[in-house]
Amino acid sequence: MNTEQRSTPTLDTLSMPQQTDLPDGVIPFYGTAKAPERRPSRTKLGYDILMLLLLLVDLALILTDTILTSGIAHSLAQWLNLSAVLVNYQQNYHDSIATIGGFFTLFWLGELLVRWGLAIYARTYYRWFFFPFVHWYEVLGVIPALRILRLLRVVVIVRRLHRLGIQIVPQRWIQSAQFYYHVLLEELSDRVILTAIDNFRTQLHQPTGKHGQLLQQTIAANRSQIETAILELLRRELTPRLQAALLAEQGERLSASVGAAVEQALDDTPELRKYLKLIPIAGGMIESQIHSVGRSIGKQVTTAINQHLFADETLDGLMRAIAHGISQIDTTHPQVQTLVAEVVELSLSAFEEQIKIQQWKHRQQLP
Known part of the structure:
Protein backbone atom coordinates (compact mmCIF):
# COMPACT_ATOMS: atom_id res chain seq x y z
CA MET A 1 0.00 0.00 0.00
CA ASN A 2 1.44 3.34 -1.00
CA THR A 3 1.75 5.82 1.83
CA GLU A 4 1.83 9.52 1.12
CA GLN A 5 4.90 11.32 2.43
CA ARG A 6 3.99 13.99 4.98
CA SER A 7 6.26 16.84 5.95
CA THR A 8 5.99 19.61 8.51
CA PRO A 9 4.93 22.86 6.79
CA THR A 10 7.07 25.96 7.16
CA LEU A 11 5.86 29.48 7.84
CA ASP A 12 6.33 30.37 4.19
CA THR A 13 3.86 27.69 3.11
CA LEU A 14 1.14 28.88 5.47
CA SER A 15 -1.33 31.57 4.47
CA MET A 16 -3.84 33.73 6.28
CA PRO A 17 -7.15 31.83 6.55
CA GLN A 18 -10.02 33.40 4.70
CA GLN A 19 -13.58 33.80 5.92
CA THR A 20 -14.64 30.59 4.17
CA ASP A 21 -11.86 28.67 5.96
CA LEU A 22 -12.90 29.72 9.46
CA PRO A 23 -15.28 27.61 11.58
CA ASP A 24 -18.74 28.87 12.31
CA PRO A 170 21.90 48.58 8.28
CA GLN A 171 21.59 44.82 7.93
CA ARG A 172 24.69 44.31 10.01
CA TRP A 173 23.05 46.14 12.92
CA ILE A 174 19.95 43.98 12.59
CA GLN A 175 22.00 40.78 12.59
CA SER A 176 23.97 41.95 15.62
CA ALA A 177 20.75 42.83 17.46
CA GLN A 178 19.25 39.43 16.64
CA PHE A 179 22.44 37.70 17.78
CA TYR A 180 22.54 39.47 21.14
CA TYR A 181 18.81 38.96 21.56
CA HIS A 182 19.27 35.21 21.16
CA VAL A 183 22.29 35.33 23.53
CA LEU A 184 20.20 37.06 26.19
CA LEU A 185 17.25 34.73 25.64
CA GLU A 186 19.44 31.62 25.83
CA GLU A 187 21.26 32.78 28.96
CA LEU A 188 18.00 33.63 30.72
CA SER A 189 16.34 30.36 29.76
CA ASP A 190 19.44 28.40 30.81
CA ARG A 191 19.42 30.05 34.24
CA VAL A 192 15.73 29.24 34.68
CA ILE A 193 16.20 25.61 33.64
CA LEU A 194 19.29 25.13 35.83
CA THR A 195 17.46 26.61 38.82
CA ALA A 196 14.53 24.26 38.23
CA ILE A 197 16.93 21.29 38.00
CA ASP A 198 18.60 22.26 41.30
CA ASN A 199 15.21 22.58 43.00
CA PHE A 200 14.10 19.19 41.71
CA ARG A 201 17.40 17.60 42.75
CA THR A 202 17.00 19.04 46.24
CA GLN A 203 13.50 17.62 46.54
CA LEU A 204 14.73 14.30 45.19
CA HIS A 205 17.20 13.86 48.06
CA GLN A 206 14.76 14.90 50.77
CA PRO A 207 13.34 11.93 52.71
CA THR A 208 9.94 13.60 52.98
CA GLY A 209 9.86 14.76 49.36
CA LYS A 210 7.03 14.04 46.98
CA HIS A 211 9.19 12.23 44.43
CA GLY A 212 8.09 8.85 45.83
CA GLN A 213 4.44 9.76 45.37
CA LEU A 214 5.21 11.11 41.90
CA LEU A 215 6.98 7.86 41.01
CA GLN A 216 4.04 5.76 42.25
CA GLN A 217 1.51 7.84 40.34
CA THR A 218 3.60 7.75 37.17
CA ILE A 219 4.07 3.96 37.25
CA ALA A 220 0.46 3.33 38.26
CA ALA A 221 -0.80 5.39 35.33
CA ASN A 222 1.48 3.63 32.83
CA ARG A 223 1.56 0.01 34.02
CA SER A 224 -0.02 -1.27 30.81
CA GLN A 225 2.53 0.58 28.67
CA ILE A 226 5.37 -0.69 30.90
CA GLU A 227 4.09 -4.25 30.59
CA THR A 228 3.82 -3.95 26.80
CA ALA A 229 7.36 -2.55 26.51
CA ILE A 230 8.87 -5.26 28.74
CA LEU A 231 6.97 -7.99 26.87
CA GLU A 232 8.23 -6.69 23.52
CA LEU A 233 11.77 -6.58 24.89
CA LEU A 234 11.58 -10.13 26.22
CA ARG A 235 10.13 -11.42 22.96
CA ARG A 236 12.88 -9.77 20.94
CA GLU A 237 15.85 -10.53 23.18
CA LEU A 238 15.16 -13.51 25.47
CA THR A 239 12.92 -15.80 23.41
CA PRO A 240 15.34 -16.26 20.46
CA ARG A 241 18.21 -17.04 22.84
CA LEU A 242 16.23 -19.67 24.74
CA GLN A 243 15.14 -21.33 21.50
CA ALA A 244 18.68 -21.16 20.15
CA ALA A 245 19.89 -22.94 23.29
CA LEU A 246 17.53 -25.86 22.48
CA LEU A 247 18.63 -26.04 18.86
CA ALA A 248 22.32 -25.87 19.78
CA GLU A 249 24.35 -28.56 21.55
CA GLN A 250 22.78 -27.83 24.93
CA GLY A 251 19.58 -29.65 24.00
CA GLU A 252 21.39 -32.75 22.80
CA ARG A 253 23.67 -32.73 25.82
CA LEU A 254 20.70 -32.53 28.18
CA SER A 255 18.97 -35.40 26.40
CA ALA A 256 22.14 -37.53 26.49
CA SER A 257 22.67 -36.73 30.18
CA VAL A 258 19.10 -37.66 31.11
CA GLY A 259 19.35 -40.90 29.05
CA ALA A 260 22.62 -41.80 30.75
CA ALA A 261 21.06 -41.06 34.14
CA VAL A 262 18.12 -43.39 33.41
CA GLU A 263 20.52 -46.10 32.25
CA GLN A 264 22.61 -45.69 35.39
CA ALA A 265 19.47 -45.85 37.54
CA LEU A 266 18.52 -49.17 35.93
CA ASP A 267 22.05 -50.41 36.40
CA ASP A 268 21.96 -49.43 40.08
CA THR A 269 18.73 -51.38 40.68
CA PRO A 270 19.84 -54.73 42.31
CA GLU A 271 16.38 -56.25 42.21
CA LEU A 272 16.26 -56.02 38.42
CA ARG A 273 19.64 -57.68 38.08
CA LYS A 274 18.65 -60.41 40.56
CA TYR A 275 15.49 -61.26 38.62
CA LEU A 276 17.28 -61.24 35.28
CA LYS A 277 19.84 -63.72 36.57
CA LEU A 278 17.03 -66.18 37.16
CA ILE A 279 16.50 -66.26 33.40
CA PRO A 280 19.17 -68.52 31.94
CA ILE A 281 21.01 -67.56 28.75
CA ALA A 282 18.66 -64.62 27.78
CA GLY A 283 19.04 -62.71 31.07
CA GLY A 284 22.18 -60.78 30.06
CA MET A 285 20.75 -59.91 26.65
CA ILE A 286 17.49 -58.69 28.23
CA GLU A 287 19.45 -56.56 30.72
CA SER A 288 21.37 -54.91 27.87
CA GLN A 289 18.16 -54.20 25.95
CA ILE A 290 16.51 -52.74 29.06
CA HIS A 291 19.45 -50.36 29.50
CA SER A 292 19.24 -49.31 25.83
CA VAL A 293 15.49 -48.80 26.03
CA GLY A 294 15.86 -46.77 29.24
CA ARG A 295 18.49 -44.54 27.66
CA SER A 296 16.29 -44.00 24.58
CA ILE A 297 13.22 -43.22 26.71
CA GLY A 298 15.21 -40.71 28.75
CA LYS A 299 16.39 -38.93 25.61
CA GLN A 300 12.95 -38.85 24.01
CA VAL A 301 11.22 -37.63 27.18
CA THR A 302 13.82 -34.87 27.62
CA THR A 303 13.49 -33.83 23.98
CA ALA A 304 9.69 -33.71 24.27
CA ILE A 305 9.89 -31.63 27.44
CA ASN A 306 12.37 -29.24 25.82
CA GLN A 307 10.20 -28.84 22.75
CA HIS A 308 7.18 -28.11 24.93
CA LEU A 309 9.01 -25.67 27.18
CA PHE A 310 10.65 -23.81 24.31
CA ALA A 311 7.61 -23.73 22.03
CA ASP A 312 6.40 -20.30 20.90
CA GLU A 313 3.14 -20.57 22.82
CA THR A 314 4.79 -21.70 26.06
CA LEU A 315 7.55 -19.10 25.92
CA ASP A 316 5.08 -16.36 25.04
CA GLY A 317 2.92 -17.22 28.02
CA LEU A 318 6.01 -17.25 30.25
CA MET A 319 7.13 -13.86 28.92
CA ARG A 320 3.66 -12.44 29.51
CA ALA A 321 3.74 -13.62 33.12
CA ILE A 322 7.23 -12.16 33.64
CA ALA A 323 6.28 -8.83 32.06
CA HIS A 324 3.11 -8.61 34.13
CA GLY A 325 5.05 -9.38 37.31
CA ILE A 326 7.65 -6.71 36.58
CA SER A 327 5.00 -4.11 35.75
CA GLN A 328 3.34 -4.75 39.13
CA ILE A 329 6.54 -3.93 40.98
CA ASP A 330 6.16 -2.39 44.42
CA THR A 331 7.33 1.20 44.01
CA THR A 332 7.40 1.76 47.79
CA HIS A 333 10.35 -0.59 48.20
CA PRO A 334 13.42 1.39 49.37
CA GLN A 335 15.75 -0.30 46.88
CA VAL A 336 13.43 0.56 43.98
CA GLN A 337 13.19 4.20 45.06
CA THR A 338 16.97 4.40 45.47
CA LEU A 339 17.49 2.95 41.99
CA VAL A 340 15.02 5.36 40.43
CA ALA A 341 16.58 8.28 42.30
CA GLU A 342 20.03 7.35 40.95
CA VAL A 343 18.71 7.04 37.39
CA VAL A 344 16.94 10.41 37.66
CA GLU A 345 20.07 11.97 39.15
CA LEU A 346 22.20 10.74 36.24
CA SER A 347 19.62 11.98 33.75
CA LEU A 348 19.49 15.40 35.42
CA SER A 349 23.28 15.64 35.43
CA ALA A 350 23.49 14.78 31.72
CA PHE A 351 20.72 17.26 30.92
CA GLU A 352 22.42 19.92 33.05
CA GLU A 353 25.72 19.46 31.23
CA GLN A 354 23.92 19.86 27.91
CA ILE A 355 22.20 23.03 29.10
CA LYS A 356 25.51 24.53 30.26
CA ILE A 357 26.84 24.39 26.71
CA GLN A 358 26.49 27.92 25.35
CA GLN A 359 25.11 27.34 21.89
CA TRP A 360 25.51 30.98 20.87
CA LYS A 361 29.28 30.59 21.05
CA HIS A 362 29.09 27.81 18.47
CA ARG A 363 26.78 29.86 16.24
CA GLN A 364 29.18 32.78 16.50
CA GLN A 365 31.87 30.67 14.83
CA LEU A 366 29.61 29.89 11.88
CA PRO A 367 30.07 31.98 8.69
Missing part, protein backbone atom coordinates in the same frame (compact mmCIF):
# COMPACT_ATOMS: atom_id res chain seq x y z
CA GLY A 25 -18.91 31.31 15.20
CA VAL A 26 -15.35 32.61 14.75
CA ILE A 27 -15.09 36.36 14.12
CA PRO A 28 -12.03 37.25 12.00
CA PHE A 29 -10.09 40.45 12.55
CA TYR A 30 -10.06 41.56 8.94
CA GLY A 31 -12.97 42.11 6.58
CA THR A 32 -14.11 39.54 4.08
CA ALA A 33 -13.59 41.78 1.06
CA LYS A 34 -10.04 42.78 1.83
CA ALA A 35 -8.06 43.77 -1.28
CA PRO A 36 -5.06 41.63 -2.19
CA GLU A 37 -1.76 42.79 -0.73
CA ARG A 38 0.25 44.94 -3.12
CA ARG A 39 3.02 47.48 -3.05
CA PRO A 40 1.78 50.70 -1.39
CA SER A 41 1.71 53.98 -3.26
CA ARG A 42 4.27 56.74 -2.93
CA THR A 43 1.83 58.66 -0.77
CA LYS A 44 1.73 55.86 1.82
CA LEU A 45 5.50 55.47 1.68
CA GLY A 46 5.96 59.21 2.14
CA TYR A 47 3.46 59.18 5.01
CA ASP A 48 5.32 56.34 6.75
CA ILE A 49 8.66 58.13 6.35
CA LEU A 50 7.16 61.41 7.65
CA MET A 51 5.64 59.63 10.68
CA LEU A 52 8.96 57.91 11.30
CA LEU A 53 10.81 61.25 11.36
CA LEU A 54 8.23 62.82 13.67
CA LEU A 55 8.38 59.85 16.00
CA LEU A 56 12.16 60.03 16.14
CA VAL A 57 12.01 63.73 16.96
CA ASP A 58 9.36 63.14 19.62
CA LEU A 59 11.28 60.28 21.21
CA ALA A 60 14.52 62.27 21.10
CA LEU A 61 12.87 65.16 22.96
CA ILE A 62 11.33 62.77 25.50
CA LEU A 63 14.64 61.03 26.09
CA THR A 64 16.63 64.27 26.34
CA ASP A 65 14.20 65.90 28.74
CA THR A 66 13.95 62.78 30.90
CA ILE A 67 17.72 62.48 31.19
CA LEU A 68 18.35 66.17 31.90
CA THR A 69 15.70 66.31 34.63
CA SER A 70 16.84 63.14 36.37
CA GLY A 71 18.94 62.89 39.51
CA ILE A 72 21.74 61.21 37.57
CA ALA A 73 22.10 64.27 35.36
CA HIS A 74 22.24 66.49 38.45
CA SER A 75 25.01 64.39 40.02
CA LEU A 76 26.93 64.20 36.75
CA ALA A 77 26.62 67.97 36.22
CA GLN A 78 28.06 68.63 39.69
CA TRP A 79 30.95 66.25 38.98
CA LEU A 80 31.70 67.98 35.64
CA ASN A 81 31.11 71.50 37.01
CA LEU A 82 28.19 72.00 34.63
CA SER A 83 25.50 72.69 37.21
CA ALA A 84 24.85 76.16 35.79
CA VAL A 85 24.15 74.71 32.32
CA LEU A 86 21.77 72.13 33.75
CA VAL A 87 19.95 74.69 35.87
CA ASN A 88 19.65 76.98 32.84
CA TYR A 89 18.02 74.18 30.84
CA GLN A 90 15.62 73.25 33.61
CA GLN A 91 14.55 76.86 34.14
CA ASN A 92 14.38 78.10 30.53
CA TYR A 93 13.89 75.10 28.23
CA HIS A 94 12.18 72.34 30.23
CA ASP A 95 8.72 73.93 30.03
CA SER A 96 9.10 74.52 26.28
CA ILE A 97 10.11 70.90 25.67
CA ALA A 98 7.17 69.73 27.80
CA THR A 99 4.82 71.95 25.77
CA ILE A 100 6.16 70.52 22.50
CA GLY A 101 5.65 67.04 23.96
CA GLY A 102 2.04 67.94 24.74
CA PHE A 103 1.48 69.08 21.15
CA PHE A 104 2.99 65.81 19.94
CA THR A 105 0.60 63.88 22.20
CA LEU A 106 -2.39 65.75 20.79
CA PHE A 107 -1.08 65.18 17.27
CA TRP A 108 -0.71 61.40 17.79
CA LEU A 109 -4.17 61.25 19.33
CA GLY A 110 -5.73 63.08 16.39
CA GLU A 111 -3.75 61.02 13.86
CA LEU A 112 -4.90 57.83 15.59
CA LEU A 113 -8.55 58.88 15.48
CA VAL A 114 -8.29 59.82 11.80
CA ARG A 115 -6.79 56.45 10.89
CA TRP A 116 -9.47 54.74 12.97
CA GLY A 117 -12.16 56.59 11.04
CA LEU A 118 -10.53 55.68 7.71
CA ALA A 119 -10.36 52.03 8.79
CA ILE A 120 -14.07 52.09 9.59
CA TYR A 121 -14.85 53.73 6.25
CA ALA A 122 -12.74 51.22 4.29
CA ARG A 123 -13.99 48.30 6.41
CA THR A 124 -10.43 47.21 7.02
CA TYR A 125 -11.47 45.17 10.05
CA TYR A 126 -14.47 42.94 10.52
CA ARG A 127 -15.77 45.08 13.43
CA TRP A 128 -15.35 48.82 13.90
CA PHE A 129 -13.93 48.41 17.43
CA PHE A 130 -11.12 46.02 16.38
CA PHE A 131 -8.79 48.90 15.44
CA PRO A 132 -7.65 49.85 19.00
CA PHE A 133 -6.99 46.19 19.80
CA VAL A 134 -4.78 45.72 16.75
CA HIS A 135 -2.95 49.03 17.37
CA TRP A 136 -2.87 48.74 21.16
CA TYR A 137 0.67 50.09 21.41
CA GLU A 138 -0.42 53.32 19.71
CA VAL A 139 -3.45 53.68 21.96
CA LEU A 140 -1.35 53.24 25.09
CA GLY A 141 1.41 55.44 23.64
CA VAL A 142 -0.97 58.38 23.61
CA ILE A 143 -0.97 58.32 27.42
CA PRO A 144 1.83 60.66 28.62
CA ALA A 145 3.07 58.17 31.21
CA LEU A 146 3.43 55.48 28.51
CA ARG A 147 4.99 57.61 25.78
CA ILE A 148 7.90 55.18 25.50
CA LEU A 149 5.52 52.75 23.74
CA ARG A 150 5.71 55.02 20.71
CA LEU A 151 9.01 53.28 20.07
CA LEU A 152 7.01 50.18 19.07
CA ARG A 153 5.42 52.12 16.23
CA VAL A 154 8.90 53.09 15.07
CA VAL A 155 9.78 49.39 14.99
CA VAL A 156 6.60 48.58 13.05
CA ILE A 157 7.22 51.31 10.45
CA VAL A 158 10.90 50.36 10.04
CA ARG A 159 9.94 46.71 9.64
CA ARG A 160 7.32 47.59 7.01
CA LEU A 161 9.82 49.72 5.09
CA HIS A 162 12.39 46.91 5.22
CA ARG A 163 9.85 44.53 3.72
CA LEU A 164 9.40 46.99 0.87
CA GLY A 165 13.16 47.09 0.26
CA ILE A 166 13.84 50.47 1.89
CA GLN A 167 16.84 49.89 4.15
CA ILE A 168 16.53 52.15 7.19
CA VAL A 169 18.71 50.23 9.64
